[in-house]
Amino acid sequence: MGKNAIVNHRHMPSAESPRYQRWLHRMTKPLVIMLVTIIVGWLAMIVAYALPNGPVRAHVTSSAEIIETQGAFPQLVGGRAANAIPDNNTDAWMLLMAEYDGPHTIIEKSLGNYYVQRGITDAGIPGYDSLIANTRAQLDPNGEDATKPTQTASYARYWHGYMLPLRLLLEVCDYSNIRILLIAAVVAIIAAISYTFARRGLAAFAVAFVGLHTLMLPVTPMLSMQFATVWFIAMISMLLMLRYPSIRTGRLGYPCFFMLVGATTSYMDLLSYPLFSFGICAVTAYVLSHATAQTASITYVDGPDKQRSSDQPIGPGHIIGYAAAWAAGYGVMWAAKWVIGAAVLGRTVITDALHQVAVRTSGSAQQPGEAGTTTVSYWGTLARNISPYAMPAHVLLVLLVLLVLAVMIIRKGRRSGSTTVTRMFRSANPLPMAMVALAPFIWLALTENHSYIHRNFVCSILAISGFAIFGYLAVLADTVDTSQPRVPDTSGNA
Numbered sequence: 392m393g394k395n396a397i398v399n400h401r402h403m404p405s406a407e408s409p410r411y412q413r414w415l416h417r418m419t420k421p422l423v424i425m426l427v428t429i430i431v432g433w434l435a436m437i438v439a440y441a442l443p444n445g446p447v448r449a450h451v452t453s454s455a456e457i458i459e460t461q462g463a464f465p466q467l468v469g470g471r472a473a474n475a476i477p478d479n480n481t482d483a484w485m486l487l488m489a490e491y492d493g494p495h496t497i498i499e500k501s502l503g504n505y506y507v508q509r510g511i512t513d514a515g516i517p518g519y520d521s522l523i524a525n526t527r528a529q530l531d532p533n534g535e536d537a538t539k540p541t542q543t544a545s546y547a548r549y550w551h552g553y554m555l556p557l558r559l560l561l562e563v564c565d566y567s568n569i570r571i572l573l574i575a576a577v578v579a580i581i582a583a584i585s586y587t588f589a590r591r592g593l594a595a596f597a598v599a600f601v602g603l604h605t606l607m608l609p610v611t612p613m614l615s616m617q618f619a620t621v622w623f624i625a626m627i628s629m630l631l632m633l634r635y636p637s638i639r640t641g642r643l644g645y646p647c648f649f650m651l652v653g654a655t656t657s658y659m660d661l662l663s664y665p666l667f668s669f670g671i672c673a674v675t676a677y678v679l680s681h682a683t684a685q686t687a688s689i690t691y692v693d694g695p696d697k698q699r700s701s702d703q704p705i706g707p708g709h710i711i712g713y714a715a716a717w718a719a720g721y722g723v724m725w726a727a728k729w730v731i732g733a734a735v736l737g738r739t740v741i742t743d744a745l746h747q748v749a750v751r752t753s754g755s756a757q758q759p760g761e762a763g764t765t766t767v768s769y770w771g772t773l774a775r776n777i778s779p780y781a782m783p784a785h786v787l788l789v790l791l792v793l794l795v796l797a798v799m800i801i802r803k804g805r806r807s808g809s810t811t812v813t814r815m816f817r818s819a820n821p822l823p824m825a826m827v828a829l830a831p832f833i834w835l836a837l838t839e840n841h842s843y844i845h846r847n848f849v850c851s852i853l854a855i856s857g858f859a860i861f862g863y864l865a866v867l868a869d870t871v872d873t874s875q876p877r878v879p880d881t882s883g884n885a
């Protein structure tokens with residue numbers, strides 16, 4: 392026994408061993424990044440609530456009139472197009488928390504995320520009903536809404552990281568102007584990404600990007616703050632990856648990058664369709680890795696077998712690692728809010744958060760604005776979230792994108808030789824994109840309650856599945872013939 396213990400001890404890495412030092416270095420960087428992210432995030436919330444509240448409240452009042460005119464869930468398109476319904480209820484909730492000016496300190500506001508709830512019933516729509524009732528009571532102190540009971544409620548289980556940009560905007564404008572700015576920002580980012588596609592010669596991936604937005608309709612982030620947060624995180628992350636492909640091999644690396652994307656999503660989002668940010672980044676990483684590998688294979692005289700490991704296409708193991716990194720960033724950032732909130736506020740923030748987690752993953756659901764609960768199943772939740780995409784317009788647009796990509800693949804094959812088509816299919820492993828495409832279905836299984844109730848925005852995660860398929864086909868369309876490695880160009884021409 393003693394001898395075995397000595398043998399085992401000899402095989403344990405000491406604090407001075409190179410293996411231990413490498414492990415310590417790998418663990419230190421993400422831990423430091425997460426710690427800094429949490430601290431900066433909390434400081435941003437403190438700054439948000441330190442801003443003057445007078446202009447904010449005035450602009451929230453005028454914003455309430457706009458939201459009341461449209462309703463909690465305005466039908467922009469109608470029919471089964473649930474993915475084109477702005478979530479005015481959650482936007483109203485965000486405005487309620489932005490205007491709160493109760494007796495709590497700035498530190499308490501930064502963690503408690505308080506708002507005044509007025510006259511809410513079990514069948515009510517909390518954000519929308521409270522905002523309208525509060526505004527009416529403010530404008531008519533002797534009216535019916537002024538007599539409704541009020542209470543100070545707290546939404547402390549989320550960070551609400553959008554609060555700083557929202558309050559900054561509410562200092563100078565109201566909801567209608569914020570929507571105009573959102574429209575301009577969406578157009579600007581799409582234009583910037585399209586310009587980057589052109590510069591990098593990623594024509595097929597540009598088609599895949601168009602295909603993505605035949606499913607994730609850009610009209611919703613243009614008109615809904617709730618929809619905008621995750622969309623902007625995903626698109627800005629994608630733009631950074633396209634503009635700076637060295638992120639994968641640089642000091643940050645993809646694992647830490649995905650961890651930051653997950654943490655930022657957790658910080659800014661209210662559990663709308665968070666998986667979208669992972670899916671967009673995963674597909675982008677896959678496509679870029681193939682573009683890098685193809686460039687390397689015609690640059691190195693010794694051919695593709697002599698490529699550096701960082702030039703190799705992303706495989707299933709990479710996707711699992713990136714998913715774990717994203718989930719770690721998302722989970723740690725969220726848990727940090729619970730822990731800090733419980734410590735500072737002295738309330739059961741953790742208990743409330745865990746209760747909500749249990750509710751959101753349960754098999755029963757209560758629809759907003761309705762009394763009573765409904766028993767839900769995975770297949771019912773799946774059918775409810777897929778139904779918007781079964782509309783003929785979506786089907787037609789997806790088929791059109793697939794047709795364009797198929798034509799690009801065929802043209803590439805003809806230019807490269809008849810046998811290259813087979814080589815193209817063999818050179819791009821479909822498994823990584825199959826894993827990404829399946830991720831939304833796993834998410835729906837884990838969050839049946841939440842995904843059933845809030846299908847208007849949760850269904851957007853299914854756009855990841857389409858984007859993964861489009862991304863794989865884009866790689867096939869952009870594949871070059873690597874059977875004849877060439878000498879690198881030394882003429883100085885790019």
